[in-house]
Amino acid sequence: MSHEQRPGVAPFTERTPRVIAAGRLHRRRERDETGLFLAEGPQAVREAIDARAVKELFATPDAVARHPDLTKGATVVTDGAIAALAETVAPQGLVAVCHQRGVRLTDALAREPRLVAVLAEIRDPGNAGTILRTADAAGAGTVVFAGDAVDPYNGKCVRASAGSVFHTDLVRDGDAAATVEALKAAGLTVLAATGYGDTDLDDLADDGGLARPTAWLFGSEAHGLSAPLLAAADRRVRVPLHGRAESLNLAAAAAVCLYASARALRRPAADRP
Template identity: 50%
Template sequence: MTGRPASPDDLTLTFENPRAERIKKVAQLAGRSARSRAGQFLVEGPQGVREAVACAPARVRDIYVTADALARHRDVVADALAAELWVHLATDAVVQAISSDAQGIVAVVQTSGDSLDDVLAQQPRLVAVLSNVRDPGNAGTVIRAADAAGAQAVILAGESVDITNPKVVRSTAGSLFHLPIVRAPLADAVAALHDAGITVLAADGSGDAELGGEGAADEDIAVPTAWVFGNEAWGLTADELALADLVVRIPIYGRAESLNLATAASVCLYASARAQRA
């Protein structure tokens, strides 16, 4: 094994053949079964790679970058080299073969090993739980909003989308590396949250309590809280709702029937963030 280059200037072209076995294997990480077997996934584009390098360098296995992208995102590559990560200069065809959404730079990252117990041992005060959220863009947007609102963890329950799906990774805009995201059945997650002293609120239009009103006013939601958000089409089932300490609805002041999942989640999470800091 040769020494790693210390600076972006020292990189030499390593991968030229988009049909090389290694490149084919990396490209296969677009598929769920390959990701699951390898325990690795792809992070496409400069923003995601930057956040992976900055926040989870120990999980970054390899970075593939084109000469053009290297010129545009020299800081990302310099940070990666400073962290002693493997950066491979590759042709446009090679990076394109790995992912058509890479914008010239893509990282292979190891799946997180966080468990629900690890997460709750940190005594989080704000947690987002996604139950049966199927759409990758929705899940990623909620994770990004949870990060912005200062949530310390996200739990994916039920048949929620695979967090290492490239579309989810992209739509988190890097938040994937900012807070732990773990998977657990909803009933187990709620039991563990309760054991950790965390109040479980389900966000649903059928809620008895209105956000900001009696039972869900600032003073009520200032406690450590986990918000449960349901499927984008059908919301939460009666069984799921029954697990929560309280079902909370967002007030609808106009004539819309409801908010969409990501906007509803943002309103709830920011209400908690505000109440917890009041």
């Protein structure tokens, strides 16, 4: 973390070269080339610090006064500089330049995760970040952004993850079909979440079908999972609708599926069907 802001030196502005360089991380190409990304707000910064992911922290004088526990060694900047770095309407005065913590799928699978979430071709950053957060909360050790999915380090995705971008083994794999094959080869049961599934989630849970290491496939809100991915899955699972709602949105369906697996995996082996 930077220690260059000296007493008596004016805060850096939006025209300062280091601020300009950090601002380029709003572009995916720059993030991919540097392996860096931006995280804004005290919650994200706290998680980044805990994960030892911070390369540089920018903070306004007010933020330094409000968050002395987070801003030791921060580079002090003007409100205008923070506005240039942040993407929210009302920035909270803190923006960190962070190291990406992505891993290869083979390395993630070597740690033998019991629950994996695969975001296949999901391009909406809000949905993707919310599912990442839910997967983390449910205990998924690995989250895969597969195929032509959104960049997990997109600003909106990072904010929607509420810090979970720093917690899981985060994998990007451009070949979703190869991802499924690798998951199967590692011994995970691959379940495709789809409203048209031939297996009911409640029945699967009751029969003990969630009590072993599992990878869930989730497709985009608009188009769902592709036919080849549905065919490649071990089972195609639908969330039962007990009321009159036509469907669940993607993030809600993902939460139901992941928590059903989390509950099954936490049960003592003797109590499983």
